[in-house]
Amino acid sequence: MSQDLKQPNGTDILRVDGLSKKFGGLKATDGVNFSVQENSITALIGPNGAGKTTVFNLITNIFPPDEGTVAFFGKQIAGWSPMDIANLGLIRTFQSARVFPGLTVLENVMVGRHRLIKSSDFGQMLWSPESRREEMRIRSQALAMLKIVGLERFKDAHAVDLPMGAQKLLEVVRAVMGSPRLLCLDEPAAGLNDTETEELAALLRAIRAAGISILVVEHNMSLVMNVADHVVVLDAGRVIAAGSAAEVQRNPQVIEAYLGREQNAAA
Amino acid sequence: MAEVLQIFVGGVLLGAIYALIALGFSLIYRVTGVVNLSQGGFAVLAALAGYTFSQRLGLPLPIALLCAVGGTTVVGLAIGWFTFVPALKKLSNANVLMLTVGILTLIEGFSLIVWGSQPYSVPAFSGEQPLEIGGLRITTQTFWIIGTAIVIFLAVWFVISRTKVGKALRACSENPSAAALMGINVKRMTLLSFTLATLIAAVAGVVVAPTTTLQFNTGQLFTISGFIAVVIGGISSFPGAIVGGLFLGLVTQFATAYVSSLFSNAIALILLLFILIYAPTGLIPSKITRRQDVREEPRVWGHLTRLAPQTAWIAAAVGIVIAVVVPLVIPAAYISSLTIAAIIFLALIGLDLLMGYTGQVSLGQAGFMAIGGYTAGYLSINYGIEPVFGIAAGVMLSLLSALVLSIVTLRLRGLYLALATLAFGLLIDSCAIGFIDITGGPSGMVGIPSFSVGPLYFDTPMSMYFLVVAVDVVVLFCLFGALRTSFGRALQSIRSDQMAASALGINIVRYKLAVFMISAALASISGSLLAYSFNFLAPEMVGTARSLELVSMLVIGGEGTLVGPVFGSVLLTMLPTIFQPLAMYKTFFSGALLILCFLYLPRGMYGVIAHAMSRVSTPKTVANSQGLAEGGAQ
Ligand SMILES: Nc1ncnc2c1ncn2[C@@H]1O[C@H](COP(=O)(O)OP(=O)(O)OP(=O)(O)O)[C@@H](O)[C@H]1O
Ligand SMILES: [Mg+2]
Numbered sequence: 001m002s003q004d005l006k007q008p009n010g011t012d013i014l015r016v017d018g019l020s021k022k023f024g025g026l027k028a029t030d031g032v033n034f035s036v037q038e039n040s041i042t043a044l045i046g047p048n049g050a051g052k053t054t055v056f057n058l059i060t061n062i063f064p065p066d067e068g069t070v071a072f073f074g075k076q077i078a079g080w081s082p083m084d085i086a087n088l089g090l091i092r093t094f095q096s097a098r099v100f101p102g103l104t105v106l107e108n109v110m111v112g113r114h115r116l117i118k119s120s121d122f123g124q125m126l127w128s129p130e131s132r133r134e135e136m137r138i139r140s141q142a143l144a145m146l147k148i149v150g151l152e153r154f155k156d157a158h159a160v161d162l163p164m165g166a167q168k169l170l171e172v173v174r175a176v177m178g179s180p181r182l183l184c185l186d187e188p189a190a191g192l193n194d195t196e197t198e199e200l201a202a203l204l205r206a207i208r209a210a211g212i213s214i215l216v217v218e219h220n221m222s223l224v225m226n227v228a229d230h231v232v233v234l235d236a237g238r239v240i241a242a243g244s245a246a247e248v249q250r251n252p253q254v255i256e257a258y259l260g261r262e263q264n265a266a267a
Numbered sequence: 268m269a270e271v272l273q274i275f276v277g278g279v280l281l282g283a284i285y286a287l288i289a290l291g292f293s294l295i296y297r298v299t300g301v302v303n304l305s306q307g308g309f310a311v312l313a314a315l316a317g318y319t320f321s322q323r324l325g326l327p328l329p330i331a332l333l334c335a336v337g338g339t340t341v342v343g344l345a346i347g348w349f350t351f352v353p354a355l356k357k358l359s360n361a362n363v364l365m366l367t368v369g370i371l372t373l374i375e376g377f378s379l380i381v382w383g384s385q386p387y388s389v390p391a392f393s394g395e396q397p398l399e400i401g402g403l404r405i406t407t408q409t410f411w412i413i414g415t416a417i418v419i420f421l422a423v424w425f426v427i428s429r430t431k432v433g434k435a436l437r438a439c440s441e442n443p444s445a446a447a448l449m450g451i452n453v454k455r456m457t458l459l460s461f462t463l464a465t466l467i468a469a470v471a472g473v474v475v476a477p478t479t480t481l482q483f484n485t486g487q488l489f490t491i492s493g494f495i496a497v498v499i500g501g502i503s504s505f506p507g508a509i510v511g512g513l514f515l516g517l518v519t520q521f522a523t524a525y526v527s528s529l530f531s532n533a534i535a536l537i538l539l540l541f542i543l544i545y546a547p548t549g550l551i552p553s554k555i556t557r558r559q560d561v562r563e564e565p566r567v568w569g570h571l572t573r574l575a576p577q578t579a580w581i582a583a584a585v586g587i588v589i590a591v592v593v594p595l596v597i598p599a600a601y602i603s604s605l606t607i608a609a610i611i612f613l614a615l616i617g618l619d620l621l622m623g624y625t626g627q628v629s630l631g632q633a634g635f636m637a638i639g640g641y642t643a644g645y646l647s648i649n650y651g652i653e654p655v656f657g658i659a660a661g662v663m664l665s666l667l668s669a670l671v672l673s674i675v676t677l678r679l680r681g682l683y684l685a686l687a688t689l690a691f692g693l694l695i696d697s698c699a700i701g702f703i704d705i706t707g708g709p710s711g712m713v714g715i716p717s718f719s720v721g722p723l724y725f726d727t728p729m730s731m732y733f734l735v736v737a738v739d740v741v742v743l744f745c746l747f748g749a750l751r752t753s754f755g756r757a758l759q760s761i762r763s764d765q766m767a768a769s770a771l772g773i774n775i776v777r778y779k780l781a782v783f784m785i786s787a788a789l790a791s792i793s794g795s796l797l798a799y800s801f802n803f804l805a806p807e808m809v810g811t812a813r814s815l816e817l818v819s820m821l822v823i824g825g826e827g828t829l830v831g832p833v834f835g836s837v838l839l840t841m842l843p844t845i846f847q848p849l850a851m852y853k854t855f856f857s858g859a860l861l862i863l864c865f866l867y868l869p870r871g872m873y874g875v876i877a878h879a880m881s882r883v884s885t886p887k888t889v890a891n892s893q894g895l896a897e898g899g900a901q
Contacts, residue, residue, distance in 0.1 A: 060770060062766065081769070082766070082769040082770055083769040083772055083773065083774055083775065086769065086770055086771055086772030087772040091770065091771065091772070092770055094766075094767065094770075098764050098766070098767040100759060100760045100763045100764055100767065100768075101763045102571065102759050102762070102763055102827070103571075103756065103759055103760070103763075104571065104573065107756055110753070110756060111753075111756045111757070111760050111768075111771060111773075112771055113753075114753055114756065114757055114760075114771060114772065114773050115771065115772030115773070117753045119752075119753075121749055121754050121781065124748055124749040124752045124753070124754050125745040125746065125748050125749045125754075126745065126748065127748040131748075131752060134752075135751075135752045135753070138753075156573070158571040174771070175771070178771055178772060
């Protein structure tokens, strides 16, 4: 099938080694190790507060780790600014959808392309033909992307008027517009209903088929089981299991972590 | 030695005043995370009211002062209730800061209407005869002021640390959303802190009044000094307010005594800039940390105002036709005033780029106008240089200053950036007044030639008008080109969410720098044109009051709309000219309009007009169809 054109090929593109971060006395992550293979969909799962978002923030250097290293395509990116990391091709989304207010849906998607823009500011000020052509090109690409996720009807709506689920999709599309080599998604399915989640799964596979590796944090297990080539389970800041979806599902520690959480929640 | 002690006492006195105002800042900041620049306005309002009650109405002093303080506090409560508290829910922090500029303007305008523009001096509470203590001469008012300050500090400390209300206030400052969950009424606490801050400012105002001359706009000075003090000390800690106030008071006094009174301001400002660079959290930083990966300002403040391209082109053409026809039909006397509006619009375009599009508050934009105006004027008068080169020289100097200032401000955000630009504007102010040999000092620079290019002279109001309009149109055309494409999208993404923008690889520093430079250059050109058009330039034409007026014009016209500010500029420039008797109400109305626009018309006059136009041209439906609603349900 076309969506399986590209498969994990065994090369690690992202390698996380011994990442630790303390907030006050709390160890949000504690020596986290894992890696992401080229052309794979890797899922990072774990109960609430396990430190998944913190791992993302450490990888993209929203704040620096206390210890540990992050290597992307063999480059040590610890200490790089979030912008430089993005420009290496590692683009993330946020858990709380962060679409830009004040811009339309279409414009939000177009922002995603920004890092690849060629025309200069002066060219734009002088309405140069290249900048106008580029603008047209980006616009049609963005429209095509919106069409894929079924949001093109709302292209001129104010982005923050969309419901949460649609905003999260919009954020994924915006990130894809930046042609990432690794796309990091923080709970993209939050706020989506079942059909939409299936569509998201298809979208993720299509993205992978286009040669973009994915690291996804997700609570929705059916989505994870459905798309993930590799699953890493985090609990209380530590990696407690890693492997294929089926392996992880059978792992007693994982069951314990999830059950323990449910019991606590019930209590 | 006695001399040093004498200066020291003066410094402590001044410091106590600053610390009182600073305390109010810190009180509100802790609860809301924003700074209320209207603080000083309330102090002066209470002081002037106290003057009227005791001197005019002949009430006994204690009663008069009580009425003044009480009345001001009630006014503060009302203003807090109707403007500040609702604004916190609707506006970004930067815009709330500007809203408080509006409140300050409103209070000043009110004082101008009631008390006029003449200075007042108020007698001391216990006679003018100073006490002699160990060779020091200390005025009796000093004791009143320092005593009041101590009482207030103790009272605030007691309330905050020993009472239930204080506990709630502290909970709000540590984590407002958690406090709300614990059943604390955050809105009420906000109002309480606002009112308490007003009360403190009012008390400070009436006790300080005898030591200074009061004018309707003295409040600005109080605000600015208190603000500087609080930043020096550390904005979110109460001891910081006291330390910062005393430190600033002592430095200014010693600088006045041993350097010169002109440079005491400059020294305070340079001190401030150093602190902003090396210890941006102040001398006594607080320990509050916030999660950075969640959005700090979840409020919905983004508004979408879009004209369809055809409508926009038609509107632009109509606009140009109006701009050309109006001067031909209105009385000749109004043309120069229209020219001023067009000149100021140029500075406003830059400010809109900076504030409206990129969300960087500048309260010192007139500083660049001053640099542009004085440089061009000086070179033209003394060296007979071509005006075009005079303007270019001004732009160069402005860009240089902007670059230096950026090195400080790029690391700063929101509040601190506003403060750094304010400090810059004040620094330029004091240079304009102080360097008499170059600028002509307070009485201004005279004999600036009219604008000319080679043999072309623009020495009539009409010719100057068309020149300025042409410049405006060219600038608008270029900026519109950039703003409608990736440049504009980058700015708007930076405005609303810097973290998400940088996660997409957008170079925030580069864009902020570019926008700051463009706005400085435009303000500089505007200042130069102002000088050439008046043939005269005085400090108040390009001073801090102008900077604040620019903010009002921007908001009234419509921020983030590029052309919107023209409405603000024309309205606030032309109305006082056309209705001369109303001129004294101008300040009041610009403050009131700013507040109203922020609360009810987020895109100002432009928003109203654009809305009407898009109604007419395309009856469009907004996204709220079936698919959207379903997508929301999980
Ligand atoms: N910036 C921060 N400051 C303080 N504490 C933080 C910060 N970021 C995360 N934490 C804490 O670290 C722990 C891990 O949080 P994190 O957001 O990484 O969890 P998560 O696995 O993403 O959970 P969820 O599934 O709820 O999103 C939590 O206890 C959280 O409160
Ligand atoms: Mg999370």
